[in-house]
Amino acid sequence: MAKFDPDLNLIFQALSDPTRRAMLARLGKGAVPVSELARPTGLALPTVMRHLSVLEEAQLIATEKTGRTRLCRARPDTLAATADWLEEQRAIWEGRADRLEAYVMKLMEQGDAGKS
Amino acid sequence: MAKFDPDLNLIFQALSDPTRRAMLARLGKGAVPVSELARPTGLALPTVMRHLSVLEEAQLIATEKTGRTRLCRARPDTLAATADWLEEQRAIWEGRADRLEAYVMKLMEQGDAGKS
């Protein structure tokens, strides 16, 4: 299997840009080619490509080229790992046993459902 | 009540630095003055101050000066809002009704427990 190690530096950096978050939201509705992802942004194509490569390096998306078009799709596993980090911090910060418990429960639930 | 509007740009940007995440983790164990937060980083104080101001502008921490020391504490509400955004995206990306349901349940739970 491919190694999956999310880098929080890259992930959060990628998420810090509204254009990229908009792209991710768009990808939530399904995989799309680069040009379609670019259209609503109004940005030049090289600029969009750059955003995409940031997202891909952060493993938030995966892309695949077929013919002359490149299809982009979201990678929920990375987002899940990120959500887990936040949830963990939240549990600690709130200092509440029930949140910690809920977090553990969710981890177990994922172990059951999240693996392919 | 004080206006609370989390800015995801600032938040994710703040979270993208490992030094700042380490500081947040440290604050999970309780409020501490600047110098104590600085010590484990090995960074110069002005550098640390800068990190702190980034965290504070993102509303991830709050600080309060008493005498000549400034005390820093975490702001779980902002982290919670961020976790919610991620959870929402995850629910969409995974395209699964049960995740969406779990998310809504959590929202309700927070509505019950999270308000001051």
Place this chain on the structure above:
DNA sequence: ATCAAACTTAGCCATATCGCTAAGTATCAC
């Protein structure tokens, strides 16, 4: 009154980021 402690401000340097345009390369349609 003096001195150390704990920030704080100002400013410098190196690198990274976000936008662009111009000029490639590689399909696909005819």
Place this chain on the structure above:
DNA sequence: GTGATACTTAGCGATATGGCTAAGTTTGAT
């Protein structure tokens, strides 16, 4: 094969980021 389509690469400029040192400022202790 000609031309259009869909990226891709190269490189520029403005601004932001993350580190530093040096020189304040404000308190607390003596």
